Amino acid sequence: MSTTLKDILERVSIIDRDVTELNRLKSRLPADRPYSPSLQLSFDKQINNLLNERIALMDLGLISPPSWLSLKSESFEVLTGAKDEAKAPEPDSLSGEHPSEQLVLDFLRALPKTEIHLHLEACVSKKTLKFLYEKNGNPLTEEEIEEKFNFKDLMGFIQVFFFVQSSVKEPSDLAYLIESLHDYLKSNNILYSEVFFAPSKFIQNGLDFDEMVDVMVRKIRDIKSQDGTDIRILVDVSRSFGPENAMNNLNRVLKVRHPEIIGIGLGGAELMGPAKDYAEVFKVARESGLRTVAHSGEDDGPWAIWDAVTLCKAERIGHATSAIQDPELVKYMKDNHIPIEICVTSNVFTGKYVRKEQNHPVRYYYDQGLPLAINTDDPVIFNVNLTYEYFKLYRFLDFSLDEIFDLIKQGVYATFAPDKDALWKQVEARIKTVSENFGYKPKLPVLT
Numbered sequence: 001m002s003t004t005l006k007d008i009l010e011r012v013s014i015i016d017r018d019v020t021e022l023n024r025l026k027s028r029l030p031a032d033r034p035y036s037p038s039l040q041l042s043f044d045k046q047i048n049n050l051l052n053e054r055i056a057l058m059d060l061g062l063i064s065p066p067s068w069l070s071l072k073s074e075s076f077e078v079l080t081g082a083k084d085e086a087k088a089p090e091p092d093s094l095s096g097e098h099p100s101e102q103l104v105l106d107f108l109r110a111l112p113k114t115e116i117h118l119h120l121e122a123c124v125s126k127k128t129l130k131f132l133y134e135k136n137g138n139p140l141t142e143e144e145i146e147e148k149f150n151f152k153d154l155m156g157f158i159q160v161f162f163f164v165q166s167s168v169k170e171p172s173d174l175a176y177l178i179e180s181l182h183d184y185l186k187s188n189n190i191l192y193s194e195v196f197f198a199p200s201k202f203i204q205n206g207l208d209f210d211e212m213v214d215v216m217v218r219k220i221r222d223i224k225s226q227d228g229t230d231i232r233i234l235v236d237v238s239r240s241f242g243p244e245n246a247m248n249n250l251n252r253v254l255k256v257r258h259p260e261i262i263g264i265g266l267g268g269a270e271l272m273g274p275a276k277d278y279a280e281v282f283k284v285a286r287e288s289g290l291r292t293v294a295h296s297g298e299d300d301g302p303w304a305i306w307d308a309v310t311l312c313k314a315e316r317i318g319h320a321t322s323a324i325q326d327p328e329l330v331k332y333m334k335d336n337h338i339p340i341e342i343c344v345t346s347n348v349f350t351g352k353y354v355r356k357e358q359n360h361p362v363r364y365y366y367d368q369g370l371p372l373a374i375n376t377d378d379p380v381i382f383n384v385n386l387t388y389e390y391f392k393l394y395r396f397l398d399f400s401l402d403e404i405f406d407l408i409k410q411g412v413y414a415t416f417a418p419d420k421d422a423l424w425k426q427v428e429a430r431i432k433t434v435s436e437n438f439g440y441k442p443k444l445p446v447l448t
């Protein structure tokens, strides 16, 4: 099958028109009607799908391009005879006034990154899901899988998680989940990641915790020796099943001692399980040398974050979108170096404190000097990736490329990597190489 560039450009222009129209309709959505959250969700999902399609179209490669196209910049001079640089039309450049969005995206994708707030189930590709369902005797068509991901509301979102969890029938299946995660990390140049693994549902389904951990750790070590990608696991003890279940999960974690299993997280429905109920779980974890993080202030107010940082002493907070309502809390988190794991797309989906990207508090937090890390939360489910999360900061929140370098650096220092300076040196060297390749000269003193 072949198509012409004209067809592709026509499709891109239709996408642009549709995205503009959807954004216009979304902005007219009344704020506090019962149907607003699910409509918001459906608008955002459609917009994200279209933008991802646009990126995929612009990324399409040409087989045997004509030489005048592949040697664009050199032959341009020959064709125009333009020797005087001042007179030559401005080529697409990151240092220019208006670099093309495609160039910025390519640059952001090539930059090395870390990601520390993402859920394993939400990184599994649809291809892997199809394979697992088939392998486990319940084959599904691509359309049936697509249908599952076409959710309209929060309930549908939770159903997708269950759908992914149900693809796992035995501990060895988790190796495929880690493999899928690895593909995601590679395609976004993520060198180091910390990933939430929520065992509660798997244990309910009869799987053994130790066996699951062994499978994942073995796969993680294979990947590390293959290409150096570093994956660490934070076990989500979960607030959805109550404190007793969380303590049981913690005890399971304490029994396994692999350097890849670095700590615990508190995820799940925030309003159903306030952080303060889990203070004891966090205390035991902390005293046993585990790292601790909590989702907080995503669905509840700043008081919930206060509980997470003071009663649970969580070392990082996931989301914290409601912290902006309390300047004292922002100051406390800054003074105590408690990073926020920012997940812009996810917060717009949830729609509780952030209704569109332009209003996300990440700009305010950054300007206030809060330590931050940029993340996707649930890349496959929201149809986003880390490259695009950074792009959103550039496109909607006025972050310059140099500020993005700074965010990448903050992201490194927000990790629990054993030697953050060494990790930053590695990341910094690659940022310099990528910048050189793209002809971009950084202006901020983030890089040494």
Ligand SMILES: [Zn+2]
Binding pocket: 117, 119, 267, 295, 318, 377
């Ligand atoms: Zn999360």
